[in-house]
Amino acid sequence: MAVVAAGRVLLLGGRWSAATASGGPSAQTLRLIYTTTAAWRKNIAASGPEKYTEAFIKKQIEEFDLGKRHLANMMGEDPETFTQEDIDRAIAYLFPSGLFDKRARPMMKHPTEIFPEQRKIQWGEDGRPFHFLFYTGKQSYYSLMHETYEKLLNVQKHQDQLAAQGISPQKEKKNLVGSRWVTKTELEGMLLEKLSDDDYSRFIRLLEKLMTLPCSDIEENYIKKFSKEIAVQLQKVSVEPLKYDEQGVAFSTGEGVRKTSRATAVVYGSGTGKITVNGIDVLHYFPVLQDREQLLFPFQFLDRIGKHDTTCTVSGGGRSSQAGAIRLATAKALRSFVTEKEVEFMRQAGLLTVDPRVRERKKPGQEGARRKFTWKKR
Amino acid sequence: PPDLEDKLLTEPLRHPDFFNVKELFSLKDLFDARVHLGHKKGCRHQFMEPYIFGCRLDQDIIDLDQTMQHLQLALNFTAHVAYRKGIILFVSRNRQFCHLVESTARECGEYAHTRYWQGGLLTNAHIQFGPGIRLPDLLIFLSSLNNVFEPHVAIRDAAKMNIPTVGVVDTNCNPCLITYPIPGNDDSPTSMELYCKLFKMTIIRAKNKRKQIEVFQDLQSQEKHDTSRPVLAEGQA
Numbered sequence: 001m002a003v004v005a006a007g008r009v010l011l012l013g014g015r016w017s018a019a020t021a022s023g024g025p026s027a028q029t030l031r032l033i034y035t036t037t038a039a040w041r042k043n044i045a046a047s048g049p050e051k052y053t054e055a056f057i058k059k060q061i062e063e064f065d066l067g068k069r070h071l072a073n074m075m076g077e078d079p080e081t082f083t084q085e086d087i088d089r090a091i092a093y094l095f096p097s098g099l100f101d102k103r104a105r106p107m108m109k110h111p112t113e114i115f116p117e118q119r120k121i122q123w124g125e126d127g128r129p130f131h132f133l134f135y136t137g138k139q140s141y142y143s144l145m146h147e148t149y150e151k152l153l154n155v156q157k158h159q160d161q162l163a164a165q166g167i168s169p170q171k172e173k174k175n176l177v178g179s180r181w182v183t184k185t186e187l188e189g190m191l192l193e194k195l196s197d198d199d200y201s202r203f204i205r206l207l208e209k210l211m212t213l214p215c216s217d218i219e220e221n222y223i224k225k226f227s228k229e230i231a232v233q234l235q236k237v238s239v240e241p242l243k244y245d246e247q248g249v250a251f252s253t254g255e256g257v258r259k260t261s262r263a264t265a266v267v268y269g270s271g272t273g274k275i276t277v278n279g280i281d282v283l284h285y286f287p288v289l290q291d292r293e294q295l296l297f298p299f300q301f302l303d304r305i306g307k308h309d310t311t312c313t314v315s316g317g318g319r320s321s322q323a324g325a326i327r328l329a330t331a332k333a334l335r336s337f338v339t340e341k342e343v344e345f346m347r348q349a350g351l352l353t354v355d356p357r358v359r360e361r362k363k364p365g366q367e368g369a370r371r372k373f374t375w376k377k378r
Numbered sequence: 379p380p381d382l383e384d385k386l387l388t389e390p391l392r393h394p395d396f397f398n399v400k401e402l403f404s405l406k407d408l409f410d411a412r413v414h415l416g417h418k419k420g421c422r423h424q425f426m427e428p429y430i431f432g433c434r435l436d437q438d439i440i441d442l443d444q445t446m447q448h449l450q451l452a453l454n455f456t457a458h459v460a461y462r463k464g465i466i467l468f469v470s471r472n473r474q475f476c477h478l479v480e481s482t483a484r485e486c487g488e489y490a491h492t493r494y495w496q497g498g499l500l501t502n503a504h505i506q507f508g509p510g511i512r513l514p515d516l517l518i519f520l521s522s523l524n525n526v527f528e529p530h531v532a533i534r535d536a537a538k539m540n541i542p543t544v545g546v547v548d549t550n551c552n553p554c555l556i557t558y559p560i561p562g563n564d565d566s567p568t569s570m571e572l573y574c575k576l577f578k579m580t581i582i583r584a585k586n587k588r589k590q591i592e593v594f595q596d597l598q599s600q601e602k603h604d605t606s607r608p609v610l611a612e613g614q615a
Contacts (some may be wrong), residue, residue: 083594127512128465135467135514136491137499137506149477 001141052115060111067108083110117192141214142193145206151219152210159215159273178229181207187226239335240271252336256328258355261317265329269337271309273299277326278313291323298331298351302338324355379433382595385426385573390461397461399453399580405442407448411572413562416549416586426549429561438549440561442499452544452558454578456460456516459542460488460584467491467590468577472521475570478541479520482574489514491532495524500535518547520573529555560613 068087072079075090087108097105119254122139123129133139133146140234162169184200210216211223242250250269255262275282275295286292299305310330314322331351335343360369367373390396407615408414416422416430416438419606459466466488470479476492491499493508494505503511517536522545524530529552536543537555545556546564561568 122507124511125461128463130488132487133480133488133491135489135499136493137496138493142493146477146480153477328575 033196057111057115060115064108064111071108131253138193138199140193141195141203142189145203148206148210148222149202151214151222152206155210155213155215155218156216159213164213171214176199178362179229182226182228186228215275239340242336249338252333254334256325256327256332256354257322258328258331259317259321259358261314261321261325262323263312263325263329264324265310265312265333265339267330267333268309270313271307273306273308275310276312277343286319286323288319291319294323294327295330298334298346301346301349302334302342305335308334324334327351328354379599380598382599386591386595387462390458395450395454397454397457397580397583399457401452402453402576402579403446403449405446407572408445408562412566413445413569413572414442415566416440417564421550423550423552424468426547426551426561428456429547429553430549438441440549440563445560445562448558449562449576452560453576453606455542455558456518456544456577457580457584459516460581461588463488463588465512466516466518466581467514468518468520469495469530470520471495471524471530472564472570474567475524478570480576482578486578487585495531500532500541513539514541517541517543517545518577519543519569520557520562522547522551539556581603 051232068082069079071087071090072082074094075086077086090105091108095106099105122131122134129135131139131143135144136142159169181204184195184197187203189198207223210219212307215224240252242252244250252267254265254267256265257263277285280297283291286295296305299308312326312329314326316322317325328351331346335346335352338346344351362368365373404522410552414431416426419433419438422430422438426438429441429444431439448475456466466483466486468488471478472492479492480490490573497600498506500513501515517532519530519533520528522533526602527550533543533545534554541556543555544558545551545553545560546562547553547556547559548562548564551564553561560573562573
């Protein structure tokens with residue numbers, strides 16, 4: 001309850017302000033405008049993410065350098081020649097962490113790597129912005145478009161000049177396989193600005209248009225800034241040549257994996273089709289027919305059943321997976337004895353592919369990897 | 379000294395054409411740049427009828443005498459704004475001349491916006507850009523329609539924010555909210571190049587004049603200081 005005398009206003013709780021009604025010599029009517037504390041609290045959420053001031057980052061860099069010297073002293077090393085790798089090793093030693101995610105473990109890096117790069121204030125003391133496209137909102141993106149369009153006009157002008165002289169420009173076909181354009185995130189990183197998908201596609205279309213012009217070689221340096229090379233994956237796996245042991249017998253080795261088994265096989269050129277596993281004959285090591293069939297499959301496929309002798313070592317896994325590992329190892333070893341065409345046949349038959357199937361883990365809340373607990377209606 | 383600053387700012391306002399913008403263009407230049415050509419009769423806007431000289435084979439012809447007067451007023455106004463170090467923003471949504479307008483703005487040292495206009499640019503500037511931003515003091519429209527042939531949003535926004543506007547209005551445009559309309563063609567390359575050239579020359583001229591007068595005043599005040607000191611010494615001695 002507020003007692004308001006003529007002309008005086010009492011401040012209670014929230015903000016009260018009085019406005020006198022205009023005109024009228026009669027008793028002053030005071031209009032009370034009441035606002036709550038919540039209303040004049042600043043809407044911080046609307047102001048965007050917290051910006052780091054230059055002074056703050058500078059201080060962080062000083063602290064980092066000081067900390068680096070302290071760390072070097074603690075480890076007993078020279079503070080002058082203490083590199084980032086030494087820092088990482090020291091931190092891993094002093095603060096051992098069993099956390100799975102590498103990013104969750106304690107780290108000490110230069111502030112420029114931790115705090116994301118930001119835009120500084122865009123205008124000077126008199127209020128005039130520095131960039132001529134500031135008022136568009138996306139100044140770096142639009143200035144990039146402006147520059148690219150200028151290069152396009154340049155190329156067209158050059159083309160017209162050549163056409164006036166009567167020379168028709170020849171375009172050499174460039175190998176486009178090994179290169180790709182920058183992705184949207186990479187471009188955002190280059191411009192320090194958010195882009196929309198439309199903007200990005202527009203920019204890429206402009207670059208493609210520039211590239212397809214005949215005389216675009218003039219602006220090659222500019223285009224190269226936005227194209228990245230893809231590492232061309234090796235298509236061919238080179239086949240190892242045959243090796244010869246002391247008696248002059250040709251042999252070749254191969255390695256194979258299946259689930260948790262690891263096997264190495266040595267296949268000799270001349271032989272009677274004997275297979276020895278871990279020093280034990282195959283009949284004794286693999287009593288089950290299915291496993292021995294797996295071992296024989298590569299030879300059967302190449303029609304060389306009685307021609308090669310094999311010695312293998314295998315460890316880990318169970319009966320079936322050991323058989324599969326030896327099969328892969330022998331197939332790899334046989335590549336050296338066989339023509340390229342047959343290697344291709346083997347690959348297509350699936351003899352040379354590592355079987356990627358591994359045991360799936362059991363999940364909590366379920367009986368097994370996939371089996372759920374019995375569902376009860378009530 | 380405040381009286382010198384006062385003189386700096388009030389002196390140009392005493393003359394009707396302090397920067398002599400009349401000599402930058404002539405009727406023949408406008409005619410050669412095809413500024414008088416308008417759109418067809420069907421596209422005519424009702425409020426543009428006073429500025430139209432006539433109609434020939436269904437195509438409207440703009441009255442170049444009126445254009446001359448309006449152009450002189452507009453150029454004079456931009457020169458005064460540039461003299462007082464105002465921010466000038468060139469706006470044009472015509473894709474054909476986007477690059478030309480941006481290059482003109484860059485060469486003058488002023489600003490341009492020939493791209494998609496985000497709604498709250500002028501009216502919501504403090505939230506879009508940040509606190510402490512300075513809005514443009516003059517908007518120059520080199521084409522007052524946007525890509526769907528409707529009046530550009532910036533005309534209405536500038537009127538809301540009390541920012542004066544200069545604009546080239548063609549026969550299909552609405553000249554109502556523009557403070558200094560310039561009836562003329564906004565579709566031919568020659569006419570656009572002429573406008574860009576004229577605005578660039580006026581702005582550069584105005585800025586140079588300002589620098590000149592400031593340097594002159596600095597020299598004057600330095601001379602006063604030099605002449606006043608020996609007088610004091612004599613008085614004290």
